[in-house]
Amino acid sequence: MAVLGVRRMKLGSQGLEVSAQGLGCMGLSGPYGPPKPETDAISLIHHAIDSGVTFFDTSDxxxxxxxxxxxxxxxxxxxxxxxxxxxxxxxxxxxxxxEIKGDPAYVRAACAASLKRLDVSCIDLYYQHRIDTRVPIEITMGELKKLVEEGKIKYIGLSEASASTIRRAHAVHPITAVQLEWSLWTRDVEEEIIPTCRELGIGIVAYSPLGRGFFASGPKLVDNLDKNDFRKNLPRFQQENLDHNMILYEKVCAISEKKGCIPAQLALAWVHHQGDDVCPIPGTNKIQNFNQNIGALSVKLTPEEMSELESFAQPESVKGERTMATVPTFKNSDTPPLSSWNAA
Structure with missing residues (x-):
């Protein structure tokens, strides 16, 4: 029996329909500590479906x-x-x-491998996970378009692409969804990328809507991370930045207490209230946390409450980059012009 409140939504303008909240599955296999036992992970996935969440996000x-x-x-x-x-x-x-790769031969080989592992004949939504800054986006999209025509994928997505890359890709074949990091402490996408997606009719899939767990546990999150959890290396979770970022968490806590919900639900509800074209995909490996996340769909925020949250969730409220300094091309990336590829 589906839980009331898990509505369906159109993701993009190409026909894909999904649950209004998805499940990010990365944490079931790491890198947030050791993988979840297979039987527990499968139980969580089945529980999600029974709860009305049917949109699952994975990667090779x-x-x-x-x-x-x-x-x-x-x-x-x-x-x-x-x-x-x-x-x-x-x-x-x-x-x-x-290494990031987006050349045609690799795109085709990667798709074939994912089809085999997933044991399906067609992938519903196939994203370029990160942009290959050496390959013009038109070249990558050309191969993805062929895969659509061959019936191997239904819809195409991009992740962490710049606005100009999104426009160029969309001109080759319609983009159904752009996946990006969006939360109360990551709002840079609102300036250019979100408006571009909306202009072009592209759905928005928000990953890490809970700030990689920060809005679920606050600063104490770091104390409980497994020794192999990659979040230990993220700038925002370093102690000198965490002390500052705690102020944001405390303000979220104060509002959530007034609303009668937990901070994670408030932070997730804020993402839901960004528009009917936004689908957050919070990840978890615990059924209890999943149920709490579903509860965010019932949290209603007034325009005044949204304004209050956004008044203190500003760039200066957060210290530390959202990615490690060693991987600057992992976010909002551009590609060279098509002419450079033709001339190569």
């Missing part, structure tokens, strides 16, 4: 590969038909380093 890099294999096990025997499945390509490990 999660694990790597094991997250897609996990979803294939969880969604077999007719369950796959009940869900909307999104996966991604673009990350590879090469000689101990992470």
């Amino acid at each position: 890099i999660y694990g790597p590969h094991t997250n897609e294999l996990l979803l294939a096990k969880a969604l077999k025997d007719g369950v796959m038909e009940k869900v909307e499945l999104a996966t991604k390509f673009g990350f590879i490990f090469a000689e101990g380093k992470i």
